[in-house]
Amino acid sequence: MARGRLNSGSKSEAELPKAKINRQSIQNIRKLVSYIRPYRGKFIAGMLCLFLSSLVALAFPTFLGALVDTAQGKHSNKLLPATLQGIGALAFIVLFCQAFVSFFRILWFVQVAERSLADIRRDTYFKLITLPMNFFANRRVGELNSRISADLSQIQDTLTTTLAEIIRQFVLLVGGIVFLAIVSIKLTFALLLMLPVLIVVAVFFGRFIRKISREAQDKLAESNTIVEETLQGIANVKAFVKEAYEATRYDKILRDVVNIAVKGAKFRGIFASFIVFCFFGAVVAVIWYGSVLVSHGDLTIGALFKFTLYAVFVGAAMGSFPELYANLQKAVGASERVLEILDEHGEDVSINAEDNLIKQKIYGNLAFNNVVFAYPSRSELTVLKNISFTADAGQRVAIVGPSGSGKSTMAALILQFYHPQSGSIYFDGLDAEEYSLTDIRNQVAIVPQDVLLFGGTILENIAYGKLGADKDEIIAAAKKANADQFITSFPEGYDTVVGERGVKLSGGQRQRIAIARALLKNPAILILDEATSSLDSESERLVQEALEVLMKGRTSIIIAHRLSTIREADKIIVLEKGNIIETGNHQELIANEQGLYRYLSQLQFETAQS
Ligand SMILES: Nc1ncnc2c1ncn2[C@@H]1O[C@H](COP(=O)(O)OP(=O)(O)OP(=O)(O)O)[C@@H](O)[C@H]1O
Numbered sequence: 001m002a003r004g005r006l007n008s009g010s011k012s013e014a015e016l017p018k019a020k021i022n023r024q025s026i027q028n029i030r031k032l033v034s035y036i037r038p039y040r041g042k043f044i045a046g047m048l049c050l051f052l053s054s055l056v057a058l059a060f061p062t063f064l065g066a067l068v069d070t071a072q073g074k075h076s077n078k079l080l081p082a083t084l085q086g087i088g089a090l091a092f093i094v095l096f097c098q099a100f101v102s103f104f105r106i107l108w109f110v111q112v113a114e115r116s117l118a119d120i121r122r123d124t125y126f127k128l129i130t131l132p133m134n135f136f137a138n139r140r141v142g143e144l145n146s147r148i149s150a151d152l153s154q155i156q157d158t159l160t161t162t163l164a165e166i167i168r169q170f171v172l173l174v175g176g177i178v179f180l181a182i183v184s185i186k187l188t189f190a191l192l193l194m195l196p197v198l199i200v201v202a203v204f205f206g207r208f209i210r211k212i213s214r215e216a217q218d219k220l221a222e223s224n225t226i227v228e229e230t231l232q233g234i235a236n237v238k239a240f241v242k243e244a245y246e247a248t249r250y251d252k253i254l255r256d257v258v259n260i261a262v263k264g265a266k267f268r269g270i271f272a273s274f275i276v277f278c279f280f281g282a283v284v285a286v287i288w289y290g291s292v293l294v295s296h297g298d299l300t301i302g303a304l305f306k307f308t309l310y311a312v313f314v315g316a317a318m319g320s321f322p323e324l325y326a327n328l329q330k331a332v333g334a335s336e337r338v339l340e341i342l343d344e345h346g347e348d349v350s351i352n353a354e355d356n357l358i359k360q361k362i363y364g365n366l367a368f369n370n371v372v373f374a375y376p377s378r379s380e381l382t383v384l385k386n387i388s389f390t391a392d393a394g395q396r397v398a399i400v401g402p403s404g405s406g407k408s409t410m411a412a413l414i415l416q417f418y419h420p421q422s423g424s425i426y427f428d429g430l431d432a433e434e435y436s437l438t439d440i441r442n443q444v445a446i447v448p449q450d451v452l453l454f455g456g457t458i459l460e461n462i463a464y465g466k467l468g469a470d471k472d473e474i475i476a477a478a479k480k481a482n483a484d485q486f487i488t489s490f491p492e493g494y495d496t497v498v499g500e501r502g503v504k505l506s507g508g509q510r511q512r513i514a515i516a517r518a519l520l521k522n523p524a525i526l527i528l529d530e531a532t533s534s535l536d537s538e539s540e541r542l543v544q545e546a547l548e549v550l551m552k553g554r555t556s557i558i559i560a561h562r563l564s565t566i567r568e569a570d571k572i573i574v575l576e577k578g579n580i581i582e583t584g585n586h587q588e589l590i591a592n593e594q595g596l597y598r599y600l601s602q603l604q605f606e607t608a609q610s
Pocket residue numbers: 137375377378383401402403404405406407408409410
């Protein structure tokens with residue numbers, strides 16, 4: 001039966017959906033099986049060991065039966081020694097061989113499974129991170145994560161245990177029945193009439209009980225969600241005085257959990273009684289019938305003993321198949337979901353860093369020419385309609401417009417996260433299609449609104465802009481980004497761990513880290529997605545100063561939310577519902593009394609004043 005997993009990443013494996021096993025699904029998983037190929041030597045050796053150890057296991061009831069008969073002075077098995085000592089010694093030698101073989105079976109199987117699984121995990125992960133942005137738009141991170149953890153753990157389980165168990169149980173079943181028949185055809189016949197009926201009933205009962213316990217687990221998970229939600233939003237709970245409401249909600253769900261669990265316990269009790277009664281009943285019946293045969297001289301006591309042990313083997317093997325088959329179905333389902341990712345078409349980005357070095361330099365001239373774009377996931381909504389503009393090398397171009405007008409979408413198109421349905425984007429007068437994807441992304445940097453820091457040190461986070469940068473370079477970038485001061489104020493300085501498990505940095509501090517990152521990257525084109533939530537004035541001054549340093553000497557596309565920051569821009573593009581409705585510098589645009597820019601400026605000015 002399935003044992004504990006060696007390296008599983010998920011507890012939700014029990015809920016993994018099953019898939020039908022048919023010719024098509026087997027064809028599908030062939031590709032995954034090919035991951036075993038590099039380790040096939042060990043895999044075959046492991047299989048041989050498994051086969052051997054299963055065969056040897058079949059010998060033990062014979063040894064034990066012979067021991068009982070020999071003790072009574074009968075030499076029933078001519079293939080075995082005639083003395084108790086002889087049989088005992090032989091049994092121990094065989095036992096030793098089996099232990100030896102079992103060790104290598106487990107070692108080799110686990111080695112093959114772990115290595116091939118690491119290969120599949122690596123490939124799946126590489127594929128995932130090189131998939132186009134659109135792929136991520138339709139899926140939740142949790143779901144993708146579970147493919148790498150839960151689905152692959154299920155496949156790993158199948159490779160390490162389920163497959164081995166199926167083979168072993170099959171050998172025990174077939175071998176066991178053969179040996180049973182050799183001992184006594186009559187008894188075997190009696191047993192084979194009873195056993196399958198018992199097993200079918202037990203399996204159905206077992207499934208029913210599992211369903212109930214899953215219900216209880218789901219309810220419990222629901223109750224955990226309440227705990228999680230309320231603890232995460234504890235400030236809200238307190239502010240709205242919702243303690244009593246949450247307590248009632250939690251109490252109700254706990255009551256449901258208890259009710260379901262108690263219902264499950266009743267069925268489990270019935271099941272246990274049934275198993276005890278029927279299983280032991282069957283044992284009693286077989287031994288009773290066997291004893292009758294012994295009393296008539298048709299069977300020796302040793303043979304009856306041997307028979308009972310083989311019967312246990314056969315029963316256990318039969319009983320294990322439904323679960324093993326269910327595991328196999330889950331593994332097929334998991335394989336199909338993993339293959340879905342492996343079969344996706346990735347972007348043209350190599351996973352070798354050397355292949356991604358800049359081959360074609362970009363000097364910073366950017367142009368949109370009649371760009372029309374709709375997100376593939378929402379093709380009916382044209383987000384950008386015939387956008388044309390130019391930004392010459394070194395210019396500052398600001399994009400302004402109401403929320404949802406398409407500003408961030410333009411940034412995504414410059415970064416080649418998506419491609420226009422019609423029209424083109426030019427870099428230095430050359431169509432973006434003429435460049436490799438990595439050449440463009442390597443020479444465009446973005447400082448986003450909300451900066452994500454990776455779990456690691458500040459040093460590592462800045463170095464993300466240029467892998468291989470030395471510490472002096474990183475510190476120089478941090479100094480230019482006005483970040484050095486706050487970093488060195490931490491006791492661990494640049495080695496301070498940030499991210500989910502580390503020190504929490506303020507919005508302004510994170511932005512300055514992102515600026516240092518971008519400085520290190522030294523891009524020809526810079527995209528600034530201005531933070532909407534305003535920083536305090538000191539923090540804003542530090543960020544603004546750092547941005548000035550960063551923008552010097554490169555083309556900057558500024559997605560502006562606060563119009564006060566873009567007065568000096570060379571060009572301001574006003575976007576509304578995906579159309580450019582005004583272009584010019586601040587003076588020109590403000591002069592247009594009917595213009596949206598003037599209206600938005602006034603609005604912000606008034607809001608700031610009030
Ligand atoms: N990944 C996406 N898939 C589908 N539609 C999207 C996606 N991202 C944005 N949109 C839609 O495209 C339109 C433009 O969005 P965009 O984020 O470019 O606007 P924005 O001007 O940057 O807004 P904001 O100032 O609020 O950031 C919106 O209608 C939005 O709903």
